[in-house]
Amino acid sequence: MLKDWIRPLLRPLPQWSTIAAAPPSTIVTATLRWHGQEADVTADHTVAALKPLVIATSVDAGEQPVLEYRDSVSGSLLGRLQLQRCGSVATDQHTIALYQVSAGEHHCLAWPQRQWHAWLQNRSMLKNRQPQHLGMEPQAVQQLMIAYLCPRPVVLVSVSVPGHRNIFPMDLIGPLQRSGLYSLALRSTNISEPVMREARKVVLSSVPAAMKATVYKLSEHHKQPPSDWAALPFPLRPSHEYAIPAVAAALHIRELQIVHSERIGSHTFFLARVSANEKLADGEQLHHTAGFHQAYRRQRHAPFVEV
Ligand SMILES: Cc1cc2nc3c(=O)[nH]c(=O)nc-3n(C[C@H](O)[C@H](O)[C@H](O)COP(=O)(O)O)c2cc1C
Numbered sequence: 001m002l003k004d005w006i007r008p009l010l011r012p013l014p015q016w017s018t019i020a021a022a023p024p025s026t027i028v029t030a031t032l033r034w035h036g037q038e039a040d041v042t043a044d045h046t047v048a049a050l051k052p053l054v055i056a057t058s059v060d061a062g063e064q065p066v067l068e069y070r071d072s073v074s075g076s077l078l079g080r081l082q083l084q085r086c087g088s089v090a091t092d093q094h095t096i097a098l099y100q101v102s103a104g105e106h107h108c109l110a111w112p113q114r115q116w117h118a119w120l121q122n123r124s125m126l127k128n129r130q131p132q133h134l135g136m137e138p139q140a141v142q143q144l145m146i147a148y149l150c151p152r153p154v155v156l157v158s159v160s161v162p163g164h165r166n167i168f169p170m171d172l173i174g175p176l177q178r179s180g181l182y183s184l185a186l187r188s189t190n191i192s193e194p195v196m197r198e199a200r201k202v203v204l205s206s207v208p209a210a211m212k213a214t215v216y217k218l219s220e221h222h223k224q225p226p227s228d229w230a231a232l233p234f235p236l237r238p239s240h241e242y243a244i245p246a247v248a249a250a251l252h253i254r255e256l257q258i259v260h261s262e263r264i265g266s267h268t269f270f271l272a273r274v275s276a277n278e279k280l281a282d283g284e285q286l287h288h289t290a291g292f293h294q295a296y297r298r299q300r301h302a303p304f305v306e307v
Helices: 002-010 111-127 138-147 193-199 209-220 291-299
Strands: 016-021 028-034 037-040 046-049 054-057 066-071 077-090 095-106 155-161 164-170 173-176 181-187 201-206 236-238 245-247 252-264 267-279 285-290
Touching: 016 209, 016 291, 046 173, 046 181, 054 077, 077 138, 077 252, 095 138, 111 138, 155 193, 155 245, 164 209, 181 193, 181 252, 193 252, 193 267, 201 245, 209 285, 285 291
Parallel strands: none
Antiparallel strands: 016 285, 028 037, 028 066, 046 054, 046 267, 054 095, 066 077, 077 095, 155 164, 155 201, 173 181, 181 267, 201 252, 236 245, 252 267
């Protein structure tokens, strides 16, 4: 009996929660603050690399801004990241600021649980290093989870040129609103990375939450791209402009013209223009958020729908 009661206390919260949410998710707002100034960056910040952990935005927020995440209904502060300017990426028309995360804290759990779960999670990370974290230090993974307080939509990225085709999941993606650009952060070791740099065209299918298992399966075979589009376990449709195969059941299909790519630590950071935007259906898209965010929602009797 005592064991049943004590076991959940000794188990760390899951790092990630896969949820169903209608896009674009504005459940959490993100604000940059610096020298008495502020800018809403809910649709204007993305992760540019994991190692080091770098945030990109089209707002020039000085040298050491703070990025705050708040629940958009209650206004409660959920978490904050301390940023340090580490460079910029320039296209012919825009400059995107790059900020390395230097510290972070979340307020989703009360004080003793916050420390306790972070300790349990860090211990578990050190014991079972996950390849998707690319050898990131536990502290950086904790900071990454804070960046996921704004639930991140999952897409399937299609690449197709003569001799190479691939379709794989990504969530380090999103608009940099003020510049009109769209960014993607892809591990530089991904087999499609050189093709994307060369062909400069990709198609993003926003996947319904019900496709979670299929999406994860694609990632398992990331070293062997499909030999034939017809071999995929779901129907495809050609994208509007590029005629690249996209997910037929997608909620939204975006065709991107890549205008710039650059290595940033572990990742290649792509900047693109949206050349076609097809909204196909209303519905709930697969998203990722932090496990402690779901715990926060659960305590308030408003959990996300987990898939
Ligand atoms: C839901 C989900 C989201 C992912 N998001 C990204 C991403 O944003 N960037 C990335 O490089 N890989 C992401 N991946 C992993 C890629 O799909 C792919 O497996 C990886 O880029 C392959 O690189 P590797 O061969 O170097 O491991 C994601 C995987 C899953 C399951």
